[in-house]
Amino acid sequence: MRVTAAVLEQPGQPLVLRDVELGPPRPDEVLVRLSAVGVCATDLEFATFFEAPAVFGHEGAGVVERTGDQVTSVAPGDHVALSFTSCGHCRPCLTGLPGYCTRFDDLNFTGRRPDGTSAVSMAGTEINAHFLGQSSFADHVIAPARAVVPIGKDADLTLAGPFGCGFQTGAGGVLNVLRPSPGSSIAVFGAGAVGVSAILAAVLSGCSTVAAVDLNAERLTTARSLGATHGVTGGDGVAEELRSIAPDGFDFVVDTTGRADVLRTAVEALGPLGRCGVIGVGPSAEMTFDWRSVLNGRTITGIIGGGAVPQIFMPELLRLHAAGRFPVDEIVAHFPFERIGEAIDASRSGAVGKAVLTF
Numbered sequence: 001m002r003v004t005a006a007v008l009e010q011p012g013q014p015l016v017l018r019d020v021e022l023g024p025p026r027p028d029e030v031l032v033r034l035s036a037v038g039v040c041a042t043d044l045e046f047a048t049f050f051e052a053p054a055v056f057g058h059e060g061a062g063v064v065e066r067t068g069d070q071v072t073s074v075a076p077g078d079h080v081a082l083s084f085t086s087c088g089h090c091r092p093c094l095t096g097l098p099g100y101c102t103r104f105d106d107l108n109f110t111g112r113r114p115d116g117t118s119a120v121s122m123a124g125t126e127i128n129a130h131f132l133g134q135s136s137f138a139d140h141v142i143a144p145a146r147a148v149v150p151i152g153k154d155a156d157l158t159l160a161g162p163f164g165c166g167f168q169t170g171a172g173g174v175l176n177v178l179r180p181s182p183g184s185s186i187a188v189f190g191a192g193a194v195g196v197s198a199i200l201a202a203v204l205s206g207c208s209t210v211a212a213v214d215l216n217a218e219r220l221t222t223a224r225s226l227g228a229t230h231g232v233t234g235g236d237g238v239a240e241e242l243r244s245i246a247p248d249g250f251d252f253v254v255d256t257t258g259r260a261d262v263l264r265t266a267v268e269a270l271g272p273l274g275r276c277g278v279i280g281v282g283p284s285a286e287m288t289f290d291w292r293s294v295l296n297g298r299t300i301t302g303i304i305g306g307g308a309v310p311q312i313f314m315p316e317l318l319r320l321h322a323a324g325r326f327p328v329d330e331i332v333a334h335f336p337f338e339r340i341g342e343a344i345d346a347s348r349s350g351a352v353g354k355a356v357l358t359f
Helices: 041-046 104-108 157-164 166-178 193-205 217-225 238-245 260-268 310-322 337-349
Strands: 002-008 016-022 029-038 060-067 079-082 120-122 140-144 148-150 185-189 209-214 230-233 250-255 270-278 299-302 332-336 354-358
Touching: 002 337, 016 140, 016 337, 029 079, 029 157, 041 337, 060 140, 060 157, 079 157, 148 310, 157 166, 157 310, 157 332, 157 354, 166 193, 166 250, 166 270, 166 310, 185 193, 185 238, 185 260, 193 209, 193 217, 209 217, 209 238, 217 230, 230 238, 238 260, 250 260, 260 270, 332 337, 337 354
Parallel strands: 185 209, 185 250, 209 230, 250 270, 270 299, 332 354
Antiparallel strands: 002 016, 016 120, 029 060, 029 140, 029 354, 060 079, 079 148
């Protein structure tokens, strides 16, 4: 079938709307007509170097149109959100940790199915797609059943997409991985969509001290309105200000920036036995720490997908949202799909917390 997709034609160049061909779902795949898709920093990072032509997007939500004959988890007409995919057979998958699937990179970041094919073609030639199980910068998508999460017809499809990555990652990093006890202290570095989700999860956990750290004053104001007890402006003097908030160090920190210098500051802000969750993806390939930063019992934990089983955690988050306890609406801005370039620019500049494209 012919669909419209935002195609990366050259790495680092703007995405261009093109007509592409989308093949039918295979036995273990699902065809979804998208209602909306979030714009994530991971899309923007990979678009700087990924082999083109390619289609990105990995925070899609919509309605199932067709399913392969092996799919039993969803049916045509179901409302769904999309998340990453996994093999379902390795030890992490079988123990409820699909984000740490031993084949995660192969299944989510090659631009191809496991057999090397692509469901998307342009001008008769297959192009890279299947990004994080979906490539949802398009009005229709083919996704493996393991990446498809039924969410119920009462969920807002124009908001549900980011629950598959950004909101799930930030909230799950706190609720599923760090698991702070009531009264704990936590500092969240980066108050974008992932950081705000982590802050909301810290509030849900009963943390008594929740410090948001960011360079953007408006983001800090938003973080304070959503429950952060402190807003700290990043840059020079941040370490001293954090010490004034938690003289003995924080129990937990979360880094969503992917910057080596920020991560080092975050780790050094911990108290003895403190835990750092690393969520951000950035250009730096190396992180360095003074030995005193970790010898006192501090731990540094990498977090993928919020340590969640999407089919379980995403509906739980959506229920919290419906109850008014996870109010991410305040950081969402909607753009028609045709204005994807504007949405990307707004995301990069920090003008919006979470840009969502609608179809």
